[in-house]
Structures are given as structure tokens and as C-alpha cells.
Amino acid sequence: MRTGNLDGIKLSQLRALVAVAEVSNFSEAALRLEVSQSAISHAIAALEESLGVVLFSRGRHGARLTPIGERVKDHAEDMLKLLDVIGKEVNLTKGxxxxxxxxxxxxxxxxxxxxxxxxxxxxxxxxxxxxxxxxxxxxxxxxxxxxxxxxxxxxxxxxxxxxxxxxxxxxxxxxxxxxxxxxxxxxxxxxxxxxxxxxxxxxxxxxxxxxxxxxxxxxxxxxxxxxxxxxxxxxxxxxxxxxxxxxxxxxxxxxxxxxxxxxxxxxxxxxxxxxxxxxxxxxxxxxxxxxxxxxxxxxxxxxxxxxxxxxxxxxxxxxxxx
CATH class of the missing domain: 3.40.190.290 (D-Maltodextrin-Binding Protein; domain 2)
Known part of the structure; x- marks a missing residue:
């Protein structure tokens, strides 16, 4: 896996990361985000490719975060919360x-x-x-x-x-x-x-x-x-x-x-x-x-x-x- 390239990271990929982490399952995460399972799989694969690390270990017991995956997930949650704050600030000014x-x-x-x-x-x-x-x-x-x-x-x-x-x-x-x-x-x-x-x-x-x-x-x-x-x-x-x-x-x-x-x-x-x-x-x-x-x-x-x-x-x- 190549060295990380942060420029290609998308918010949809971060949302997919957080959703899969919460339920430990790609199918359930897809239902939660109302997208296809393939879209979730593609988002996680693209995020791993951009970062140059493995975020999940896949097995019979579902998808589990790797140690670096845990840390990335925490930062992703913080970023999504900040985005929500930005949206609320904008709404307040719009009425x-x-x-x-x-x-x-x-x-x-x-x-x-x-x-x-x-x-x-x-x-x-x-x-x-x-x-x-x-x-x-x-x-x-x-x-x-x-x-x-x-x-x-x-x-x-x-x-x-x-x-x-x-x-x-x-x-x-x-x-x-x-x-x-x-x-x-x-x-x-x-x-x-x-x-x-x-x-x-x-x-x-x-x-x-x-x-x-x-x-x-x-x-x-x-x-x-x-x-x-x-x-x-x-x-x-x-x-x-x-x-x-x-x-x-x-x-x-x-x-x-x-x-x-x-x-x-x-x-x-x-x-x-x-x-x-x-x-x-x-x-x-x-x-x-x-x-x-x-x-x-x-x-x-x-x-x-x-x-x-x-x-x-x-x-x-x-x-x-x-």
C-alpha cells in the first residue's frame, strides 16, 4: 500500500469509516447510511489507499478496527462534528x-x-x-x-x-x-x-x-x-x-x-x-x-x-x- 495522500479523502469516506466502526459490519453500515454495500466497501478501500494504512481487519466476526484505524476513526468523528457545527452556524445566519x-x-x-x-x-x-x-x-x-x-x-x-x-x-x-x-x-x-x-x-x-x-x-x-x-x-x-x-x-x-x-x-x-x-x-x-x-x-x-x-x-x- 503506497504512502498516504490526504488530498483525495472525501467526507463520504469518513462517514463510512465511522458507520462501519459502530456496527462492525459493512452491510449494516450501508443500511444506516442508505447506500449500497459496494459503495461502503469502495469508500473504505479508497480511504485506506489514500492513507496508506489498513483500517479494518476483516474476518468471520465482522470488520474490526486496527489500532491505527481506531485513532483515525476518532479524528474522523471530530471532523464530522466540526462540519455539523459549521452547518449550524450557517443556518443561524440564514434564519x-x-x-x-x-x-x-x-x-x-x-x-x-x-x-x-x-x-x-x-x-x-x-x-x-x-x-x-x-x-x-x-x-x-x-x-x-x-x-x-x-x-x-x-x-x-x-x-x-x-x-x-x-x-x-x-x-x-x-x-x-x-x-x-x-x-x-x-x-x-x-x-x-x-x-x-x-x-x-x-x-x-x-x-x-x-x-x-x-x-x-x-x-x-x-x-x-x-x-x-x-x-x-x-x-x-x-x-x-x-x-x-x-x-x-x-x-x-x-x-x-x-x-x-x-x-x-x-x-x-x-x-x-x-x-x-x-x-x-x-x-x-x-x-x-x-x-x-x-x-x-x-x-x-x-x-x-x-x-x-x-x-x-x-x-x-x-x-x-x-
Whole structure:
């Protein structure tokens, strides 16, 4: 491989480098960048040729960065972030005519809240594009914000250092019961709930934050959980409840759309998850991002500006999912 020639390096090659490094796979990187796999392969090969070094080792386990590849990737990320800053500076001087807002979301926000915001924003500013990017893990939303891959994020975790935002809403956890279950028309009690087989996600990782919060709530109140089915997806638990296999506890927003026959009850002692909108503190945001935030506030007026969950609650959750 010949000595490096930096003049031929293209931004598309740097984006390909970062994408492959993140997923360790050329095909997945191509999907992420919405290009063909051959385009990714060509971009990496051309970049390696220009630099005169091997950036990836290829094998059965995918594409892994070489030591020099790691260092080049870090510099490439810095260059792409600077390019993003340049774009934001230019947009600020031009005023708000268009732009893009990248939003990191989890499923229930993506399906139940975000579409209404996008429709309203599109009505006000037809040339602004909103791009939802879905994550299952709140930590990944924070990471995406730190790395500049999203502009705004939604999370259920407390607002941490380096971020600012506000509480969008409190989402109540509810108990879903089978359609044909015969029970008294009275509020659900802990004693009654303990008699039903429980369907619940495992709670073994940060992906199961809702399950962790539920288990913690039961434990703090000294209430047992009769877990009959340990599953992975909320939608699975709803389907199993519909077929009469047990009951489940989920945030109300995560249950929608809910089969009409399923019975819904509040917990004997209420539990809520706090859905918050966050962004990097002291960051330079484009007019399009501020337009998105203003539209969000119009639809969901913030009552508790930048209000984190208590540090005690945060520490308990962190220990539970460690």
C-alpha cells in the first residue's frame, strides 16, 4: 500500500469509516447510511489507499478496527462534528427556512407522541425535516446526544450532568388483566394481584428499565411478584394477557393501541415513569431544533422545567440494573 495522500479523502469516506466502526459490519453500515454495500466497501478501500494504512481487519466476526484505524476513526468523528457545527452556524445566519431535527426516541414515544409533533411542526414549517431514530436503551440516547448523532432525545432516566431539558409527562403504570377474568368491580388490591400469574420482561439489563422500576416498586412495598412468564417484549406480554395467560404491568403509553377487551386497573399504590425531553447543555442548536422544541412545548406544556428524578431513586435504579 503506497504512502498516504490526504488530498483525495472525501467526507463520504469518513462517514463510512465511522458507520462501519459502530456496527462492525459493512452491510449494516450501508443500511444506516442508505447506500449500497459496494459503495461502503469502495469508500473504505479508497480511504485506506489514500492513507496508506489498513483500517479494518476483516474476518468471520465482522470488520474490526486496527489500532491505527481506531485513532483515525476518532479524528474522523471530530471532523464530522466540526462540519455539523459549521452547518449550524450557517443556518443561524440564514434564519429559519428549513433544516433537519434528529430525534432520539423509544418506541412508545415514537408511536404515540412524536407523530403529532411532526404534523404540527410540518404545518408551521413545511421545509423542516424531522428524523426519528429509535433506541431501546436510555443510555444510548444520551450517547447519541453526546456524539452529535441526534439533536433532541426522549428518556425516562433522570436528567444527568451535561444535559438540560424538562419533564414532558408522567406515564402511569397500569395492570392489564385478561378479558374474561371475573373480578369484583372494586379497586385492585395487592392481595388480589398476588394471586395472578405475572407476565414480565426480565429486568436483567438497562433495556428493561420499565421492568426494573416495577420490580423495585413492588420490593419497596414488600409485595411479592408471582412471575409465570419471563419475556422480552412488551407486545408479547399484551398478547399473552389477551389470551388469558396472566396479567402484566406496563406504562399506559406502552400499552397502546390496546385490544378493547383487556381490562385495565391502577396499581394499589401508583407508580409513574417520568418521560423527559433532553438535549446537550450549552450546545449550539439550529433554528429548526428550537422550532421543534417550541412545537413540543405547545402540545405538551412543561410543568416541571428540568426536574430530575430524586438522586436516591436514580441510585436505586442504577444498582438494580448494574
Amino acid at each position: 429559519l427556512k428549513g433544516g433537519q431535527v434528529r430525534v432520539g426516541v423509544f418506541r412508545s414515544v415514537a408511536t404515540r407522541l412524536l407523530p403529532e409533533v411532526i404534523v404540527r411542526l410540518k404545518h408551521y414549517f413545511p421545509d423542516i425535516t424531522t428524523t426519528p431514530i429509535e433506541y431501546r436503551d436510555d443510555d444510548r440516547v444520551e450517547q447519541a446526544l453526546r456524539e452529535g448523532r441526534v439533536d433532541v432525545g426522549f428518556t425516562c432516566m433522570p436528567i444527568t450532568d451535561g444535559f438540560e431539558g424538562w419533564e414532558l409527562m408522567r406515564d402511569e403504570y397500569v395492570v392489564l388483566l385478561p378479558p374474561k377474568l371475573q373480578r369484583p368491580e372494586t379497586p385492585l388490591t395487592w392481595e388480589e394481584l398476588a394471586t395472578y400469574p405475572m407476565i414480565m420482561t426480565s429486568g436483567q439489563s438497562k433495556l428493561d428499565y420499565c421492568s426494573v422500576l416495577t420490580r423495585q416498586h413492588f420490593a419497596e412495598l414488600g409485595q411479592p411478584i408471582n412471575i409465570a412468564y419471563d419475556i422480552q417484549e412488551d407486545s408479547t406480554s399484551v398478547g399473552m394477557v389477551e389470551r388469558g395467560l396472566g396479567v402484566t404491568v406496563l406504562p399506559r403509553l406502552a400499552t397502546e393501541p390496546l385490544p378493547p377487551e383487556i381490562q385495565v386497573c391502577s396499581l394499589p399504590v401508583p407508580l409513574y415513569r417520568h418521560i423527559q425531553v433532553v438535549m446537550l447543555a450549552d450546545a449550539l442548536h439550529s433554528p429548526a431544533v428550537y422550532a421543534f422544541l417550541d412545537t413540543l412545548k405547545e402540545l405538551y406544556p412543561p410543568e416541571l422545567q428540568a426536574t430530575p428524578i430524586s438522586s436516591e431513586r436514580r441510585q436505586k435504579v442504577s444498582r438494580a440494573i448494574a
